[in-house]
Amino acid sequence: MRDNNNKWLLLGSAAALALGTAAVASADTLDDTRERGTVQCGVSDGLPGFSAPDDEGEWQGLDVDVCRAVAAAVFGDSEAVRYISLNAVERFTALQSGEVDVLSRNTTWTATRDTTLGLNFTGVTFYDGQGFLVSKDLGISSAEELDGAAICTQSGTTTELNLADYFRANGMEFDPIVFDTSEQTVGGFEAGRCDVLTSDTSQLAALRIQLSDPNNAVILPEVISKEPLGPVVRQGDDKWFNIVKWALFAMFNAEEYGITSDNVDEMRGSEDPNIARLLGEDGNYGEAMGLDADWAYNIIKQVGNYGEAYDRNVGMDSPLEIERGLNRLWTDGGIQYAPPIR
């Protein structure tokens, strides 16, 4: 899904025209950032669990934590971020024109975006994919039992296309019921107009909370599309690309080695060479990137490791309660994997 509609194609061609300018805009982002004193981070203008202002007016979410991690790595201060809320259409322009340094706005990594827009994806913060939400009363435990079901979906997104593909591939019939907004989709599901609601799993979790009885709805295990979401930077500034990429990798590595925001100070004295290298006790990996030696320490101390960020924003400690699933570390049976620091 994720705004893959026609408008986006139009923007793509407009943006491709502007590539000449875009390449120039990326002189030395690290220097610009240092001069300014803040990282300019493009986030969504409101997506549950990924970026939204809280009651105090502070931005919270998984995408927001990526911005904070980059700021912690560069400045040692995770608050040195200037958040710029972007909608789906203007996000790439904002990055190309230099209005933002990092785009961390639940953007799906696709071939077109990676190769034709003058952008680089730095990694995957969340493996998303299209899933199904059904009422528990139906007694269904797998998407393969959905033959002949009435399915509520949002119009104008790739969700519809993925759905048709999946059902055709499995030789099943379905009855699509299309709505314009996510609220209407929930309304249709509540009113019993359909048996199944389909959207990206991260969205399903947010939609589920809005049901009058969330406990009576269950998300099926099948995921029928690949939506890897990650931060994006401009092409042509490899130094900055490395920093954003490794800020994320540091969070994965920290979780793998069991370093959390609480125990990071004790871990500084650890004998484990992996931990010593990550926390800057051994080697000069920070300096090699143009950062301080304790770049990763600052990220872990102020933002936490990937697991902490996940649980706090979208996982079991948040109202969304999205299972880790694919987003577990490779050591726990997931596919989140970061190269070693050495």
Place this chain on the structure above:
Amino acid sequence: MTIQHKMIAPRPAPRSTVGPLAWLRANLFSGPVNSFFTLLGLYLLYLLLTPTIQWAFLNADWIGTTRDDCSREGACWVFVSARFTQFIYGLYPRGEIWRVDVTFVTFAALIAWLALPRLPYKRWVAVAVLVVFPVFAYFMLYGGHFGLPLVETHRWGGLMLTLVLAVVGMVGALPIGILLALGRRSQMPIVKSFCVVFIEFWRGVPLITVLFMASVMLPLFMPTGVSVDRLIRAFIGITLFQSAYMAEVIRGGLQAIPRGQEEAAAALGMSYWMRMGLIVLPQALKMMIPGIVNTFISLFKDTTLVMIIGLFDLLGIVQAALSDSRWLGFSLEGYVFAAFMFWIFCFSMSRYSQYLERKLHTGHKR
């Protein structure tokens, strides 16, 4: 035959012609058909109002700070009260909110001074509103001087941003609109064609397109490293757009002034600007009050479109709050609140314009 020398004491009118009962009979139950429709209307009103009142007041939850304080049987106004500061001031730093308060109280006081009759020095206050106040507001809201910390515009939001956009749009659009309207009636071909092209261009595109261009295309045309603040882009877009509409409203007023007025003024030896400023415009603007206020009200509501360029106006901040995972599912409360706020402002503008019309009603009827 007796002659009465005293007046008979006045008696009250028959009971059936005065009082609420008589009013009811005359207006609501004057015949079987009207009685039927009155009752039907009352019944429909009952059907509509009972659940609304139950939802909004009787079953509603008012006290608390989190979603758990809401029973979800009725409206959860806790959502609005927990977010109230944010809805009004956006993401403006909490410690600096007094600056917004001071600015708007000053503005309200100045406007009240201008609006209430019989207060002196109106001319100077008007100058203060148009010249001194914008500078004052800039230093107060944006800061960066006189020891006030700088508050970047991306932290502005909520009702405050809506009002700032609307006030800048109104203050900018009216004078530009007047000049364009005069220009379009001008005899000078270049001025005239410029104004016609300008007005027709801006009226020909939707505001959403203008804002969209300003946010998506403009940054690509700017030289490297130069970026115009989003709020300024919105100001420019809204002002230019609304001034085109304003121009046509005012031109309508100008058309209605008989040609003789201007000719008589010319015969007295007045220059063009004196003729316009002293004779034609005062009459035209007075007649155009409903049209001008209409444009202002639509401008006020159009400011919600800045949502698409990532600015959090009142509606935008409500929507952003709705996407906080701790407050999912309270969209109805949020939208009702936003609608109520907009209604208050638009209704006040409308009432003030009616008052102004009555006050300036000299000579001809509306």
